[in-house]
Amino acid sequence: MSTIRIGFIGCGNIAHSHVLRLSRVEGVEIVALADPGERGRRLLKQKFGLDRAAEYDDHAEMLNGGDVDAVIICSPHTLHARHAEEALAAGKHVLIEKPMTCSSEEAKHLIATAERAGKVLQVSFQRHFLPPFLYIRSAIADGVIGKLASVTATLYQNWKQSQEGTWRQMPELSGGGMLMDSGSHIIDVLLWTTGLTPQQLSVQLECHGAPVEVDTLTAFRFAEGGIGSMNIIGLAPLGKLKETYAFIGEAGGIFYDNGRVTLTLNGQEPIEPELPESVTDPDRSFVDAILGKHEVLVPGEYALKVVAFTEAIYAAAGYVVEPAGRPDAAGRGVR
Template identity: 25%
Template sequence: MTKLKVAVIGCGSIAQHRHLPEYASNKNVQLVAVCDIVEARANEVAEKYGVKAFTDYKELVKSGEIDAVSVCSPNYLHAPISIEALSNGLHVLCEKPMATSQEEAEAMIQAAEKSGKKLMIAHNQRFVRSHQIARKLIENGEVGKIYSFRTAFGHPGPEGWSVDGKNSWFFEKDKAFIGAMGDLGVHKTDLLRYLLGEEIVEVGAFVETSSKEFADVDDTAVCVLKTESGTIGTLAASWSFTASEDNSTIIYGEKATLRLEDNPTYSLVAQYTNGEVVNYELGKIQSNDNGGQKNTHVIEEFVGAIVEDRDVPISGTEGMKSLAVILAALKSNDTKTIVRV
């Protein structure tokens, strides 16, 4: 079988920690090129993987040398690069948040439809074992009616993990468009939609900068969310959890409470109203901390969808629905009103 020829655009931390090593270890993939606006970085990564280096993404996507790309650029370039790649007949895996506006997201989806190529958004929380099992428990009625939920994603901030530290694009509004809410919050809006099997329809949010004085984006956000069936819960996203990472979700149901990634030993704890407790030991969630799972399953799902010509698990439309919640949260904070998604 001929291998899928892949390039990675943007050689920052997410590319170096996730996309590149996962492509390199995938038997169906031939890594062909990398691209970064910083020439020295592009060359260094290219040398490490024995591939070609580019500094201009347009030149790369028009080169005729590749079948698919990962878009790991700053957020404001997600849509332009993805659209350019799709328009040149390439499959696209785009990091989250997929775009900086509804219009951009729609343009990406249209470009994918027009080209007949696959567009997948890298929402990796759907591939975490505890989240998948919890979804099944909710789906098959074991939890009963969902009464409420709370989810949090927080860590000390990108300066500890971005290749550029405090000078990272993550902290610049014109490049990131949104801070912790876009970096972490969008993961959790996607997770809640996946777990609950329904859409979030109303958002009330406070979005602030409390710990990163040098940043011109938010570093802490707390949202109240309401689903289409009327369930309410909270979402917190923060770069100000300075001691350790929190990546937990709790679902409060009629028959059980599910605690996901809330216990250091058990990835999922199901506490039933009859007193029974089931502990699931599933290994640590993907994380930048030591011991976190190294394989996010995003790359294998993307490659598998292309090779087997099946639908990607997280389409552009799914990415847009998760983005819409974040955009509503920003609007809620700006207008001091509850916003319909």
């Protein structure tokens, strides 16, 4: 395969990040853009000079056209499962935005579908490629801070106000609130870096008058030992998000604060450890996996764990996402 021809399903803001990263990868051509909104397609084409990319109102027409080898899915959350399944059925490799799906059953089905089709299915959890989180995962695995005793994770974001009126607060398209949206990144870090299994959840949840949940406070125990907490706060007076973690072990702790990592071993002064270099990203690694240069770095199994934990939090809170209407094939809510 000399050139990998890529199509997009969904041309909103996150699609711009994918196109920017792909612009740095050789042997790739973006040949098609599918989105029911013409404005989104046009903005993406103009910003990145994608004059040769075909435009489609309907992603099915793009998939049936035969000119696409791989698809990047940037559509609203509840459409991910159907769009990915249709792309895999059409013989396309798939890179899918978070959350991979809005239910564990959908996630399991996609994983099985990709396996049967013999196609790459990768999830765009970008923290798997960032130096701070690569260091944290490696340090925990190497026993630098000893056996984990506690983990805390927090995310503060002006999510309620900034997303008001968008599809992210429409249950029929979002599948949930901030936990399902930005919170999926935090859950991913929590599970991926530690390899632990949360259980015995206790949850407090608040919607603040929004159609979906905005804040969640979750406490839990790990099946392997230790305790944890995760606070996803969407009602916060911040211009930029604030993301923090504390991984406390029997021999010390690792602290993360918006990109800065500090290691403190028992009886020693805090240091900022040397971080590994970032050698790839979600899009470059997706292309390399298609070419067989390495395995899929963020397979669906990781995303399944994230979705399952999200479901468990909602269940522990007695929270049910009530869609106002089901989305139609183009992603518009039917009321």
